Amino acid sequence: MNMIKLYHIEAEGDPFGGSRNGCKAVIALEEIGVGYEINALDRMADCRPTDAPYRQINPNGVTPTIDDNGFILWESGAILQYLADANPSSGLLPTDLKERAKVLQWVAWEGASFAPALLNFFFAMTAPEPDEATVASTKEAFLSTLGILNKQLAGQDYICGYYSIADIAIGAITSLSFLLGLDLSPYPNILSWLARLREKPSWQAAPAVMSDMEAGKEQIG
Numbered sequence: 159m160n161m162i163k164l165y166h167i168e169a170e171g172d173p174f175g176g177s178r179n180g181c182k183a184v185i186a187l188e189e190i191g192v193g194y195e196i197n198a199l200d201r202m203a204d205c206r207p208t209d210a211p212y213r214q215i216n217p218n219g220v221t222p223t224i225d226d227n228g229f230i231l232w233e234s235g236a237i238l239q240y241l242a243d244a245n246p247s248s249g250l251l252p253t254d255l256k257e258r259a260k261v262l263q264w265v266a267w268e269g270a271s272f273a274p275a276l277l278n279f280f281f282a283m284t285a286p287e288p289d290e291a292t293v294a295s296t297k298e299a300f301l302s303t304l305g306i307l308n309k310q311l312a313g314q315d316y317i318c319g320y321y322s323i324a325d326i327a328i329g330a331i332t333s334l335s336f337l338l339g340l341d342l343s344p345y346p347n348i349l350s351w352l353a354r355l356r357e358k359p360s361w362q363a364a365p366a367v368m369s370d371m372e373a374g375k376e377q378i379g
């Protein structure tokens with residue numbers, strides 16, 4: 159049987175605790191039950207140098223990348239969509255045109271709005287000399303994306319009402335909030351959603367995300 163190769167930065171030994179974007183691919187691969195093998199990369203040695211051999215596979219030098227029998231694909235959102243489309247019985251991406259568009263809307267939102275807001279806050283906080291005003295404004299911008307997510311989760315267990323690649327794309331990143339010292343109690347729908355995700359065996363196969371969840375265990379409950 160064909161094995162999918164996943165280029166990933168694993169949690170153990172990585173200064174940043176592993177690739178959360180890579181975890182999205184791990185979770186989806188676990189969900190669909192397809193055989194895969196992890197090709198573990200070292201962030202500093204294999205990803206960062208612009209002349210590293212991995213750049214031939216992914217010119218961005220980031221993870222994840224998959225190799226499905228010679229078909230190379232990078233960008234976590236595109237990988238989630240590909241894996242779900244290749245395995246329609248997983249139900250992770252509906253076939254109905256409009257339902258599908260809604261799921262993809264949230265996957266795109268993660269890449270274009272949510273993750274950048276989180277990263278801007280992270281970089282402001284971890285700057286060698288953090289600028290108070292920048293920390294405050296980037297924090298406010300990220301909290302506003304959390305507000306959008308919390309509202310979307312009101313009255314439903316998952317972002318689109320049912321478990322989909324939108325939950326994988328956004329959930330794998332959301333728990334980083336705990337490492338940034340954020341109090342998510344004003345966003346109770348997010349906390350109960352994270353509690354549901356944390357229980358899934360597919361998520362438990364992604365140690366980087368599990369460790370972020372662990373950092374928030376007092377809040378998640």
Ligand SMILES: N[C@@H](CCC(=O)N[C@@H](CS)C(=O)NCC(=O)O)C(=O)O
Nearest residue numbers: 177178179205206220221222233234
């Ligand atoms: N937009 C990309 C972002 C991928 C990304 O930034 N991956 C990080 C880990 S989560 C990475 O590999 N960083 C390499 C580095 O820090 O040098 C995606 O969603 O796949």
